[in-house]
Amino acid sequence: MKKYIIFASMGFELVGLILGCFYLGQYLDQKYHSKGLIFVGLTFACLIGWLFRVIWLLRKMQRSEEKEEQEASRKS
Numbered sequence: 355m356k357k358y359i360i361f362a363s364m365g366f367e368l369v370g371l372i373l374g375c376f377y378l379g380q381y382l383d384q385k386y387h388s389k390g391l392i393f394v395g396l397t398f399a400c401l402i403g404w405l406f407r408v409i410w411l412l413r414k415m416q417r418s419e420e421k422e423e424q425e426a427s428r429k430s
Contacts, residue, residue, distance in 0.1 A: 360411065360415075367407075371400045375397040379397065382396075
């Protein structure tokens with residue numbers, strides 16, 4: 355059950371990141387007159403960071419499942 359909650363929360367994280375990037379990028383673009391470049395750069399940076407986090411979580415979950423399987427096979 356915990357795994358499903360983690361994957362469901364990823365969607366909320368992504369929406370929060372996009373909204374945060376939108377408002378912060380819009381503010382910084384207006385302040386520095388960069389014609390949307392800060393927004394685009396900030397959005398790509400956040401998406402890349404989020405993707406690395408997703409990959410890290412998947413690897414962590416895979417390692418824990420393998421460990422559980424090894425422990426179960428030892429008990430059998």
